[in-house]
Amino acid sequence: xxxxxxxxxxxxxxxxxxxxxxxxxxxxxxxxxxxxxxxxxxxxxxxxxxxxxxxxxxxxxxxxxxxxxxxxxxxxxxxxxxxxxxxxxxxxxxxxxxxxxxxxxxxxxxxxxxxxxxxxxxxxxxxxxxxxxxxxxxxxxxxxxxxxxxxxxxxxxxxxxxxxxxxxxxxxxxxxxxxxxxxxxxxxxxxxxxxxxxxxxxxxxxxxxxxxxxxxxxxxxxxxxxxxxxxxxxxxxxxxxxxxxxxxxxxxxxxxxxxx
Numbered sequence: 001x002x003x004x005x006x007x008x009x010x011x012x013x014x015x016x017x018x019x020x021x022x023x024x025x026x027x028x029x030x031x032x033x034x035x036x037x038x039x040x041x042x043x044x045x046x047x048x049x050x051x052x053x054x055x056x057x058x059x060x061x062x063x064x065x066x067x068x069x070x071x072x073x074x075x076x077x078x079x080x081x082x083x084x085x086x087x088x089x090x091x092x093x094x095x096x097x098x099x100x101x102x103x104x105x106x107x108x109x110x111x112x113x114x115x116x117x118x119x120x121x122x123x124x125x126x127x128x129x130x131x132x133x134x135x136x137x138x139x140x141x142x143x144x145x146x147x148x149x150x151x152x153x154x155x156x157x158x159x160x161x162x163x164x165x166x167x168x169x170x171x172x173x174x175x176x177x178x179x180x181x182x183x184x185x186x187x188x189x190x191x192x193x194x195x196x197x198x199x200x201x202x203x204x205x206x207x208x209x210x211x212x213x214x215x216x217x218x219x220x221x222x223x224x225x226x227x228x229x230x231x232x233x234x235x236x237x238x239x240x241x242x243x244x245x246x247x248x249x250x251x252x253x254x255x256x257x258x259x260x
Contacts, residue, residue, distance in 0.1 A: 002225045002257055005031035005057040005236040007204075011247045018048055025052035027248055028258030033058040033238045036066075038089070042096035049097065056099040057236040058141070058202055061129075062086030063105050072105025074129075074142075075122035075154040077114075087129050094138055101202055101235075103141040103176055104129055106154035118154060123168055130170035141201050143176035146184040156185055158192050162199045174201025178240065183208045183219055190227045197231045206241035213241060215253035225257075 006029040012020035064070030073079040090102050129140045144161045145153045161175040177200045207217035214221045243250045
């Protein structure tokens, strides 16, 4: 049976961030994920996790200057020191919060960028991150993201993500399979889940195309959940969607899964 983690960057936004943990637990979630924890002390977040019996499933390494448009620095030449410093900070938070997954964002590259150079920097940074994380029992994740929501993002296709992981050659470097992004870019999700399962380190869901609840839109998630179960996936499935109305009111789709 799938195990779901509430994404607190998109869900429960009717509450202040630190109050979202209790709201998610009240609705039956047993794990959470979110984009970034760095606006709050790790000890305070850990307290919210412990107080509500929650597992920290995942968060992202620092992305650069998010407000200025950065969406990661791992594939950006000239920012290697910034990337490595940010990843060290992510490991410090993970040591307190207890998660064993950290997502590293590649970044947005200009249309005229030297993509071969960007790829070389990406591989170097991922090798560094994987080696640093291995000592802490942490898996580093990379995620193909669709070009509609994030134009210019360096990594867009599942096959490219898995090729990069193979080229780096680190056992703790995996691909984050986001069903929403994959459907927009490629489709054929069940086949790709089966084809790439050995290299998938985390799964996320949302309705397509509006990114609302997964029972809204063009994807048949009950079927995909069965596929994921048959493959033997034991990790968390992150609910990275924007509720169409109130978060709790839109959870009818998940009632049969929570608490199992």
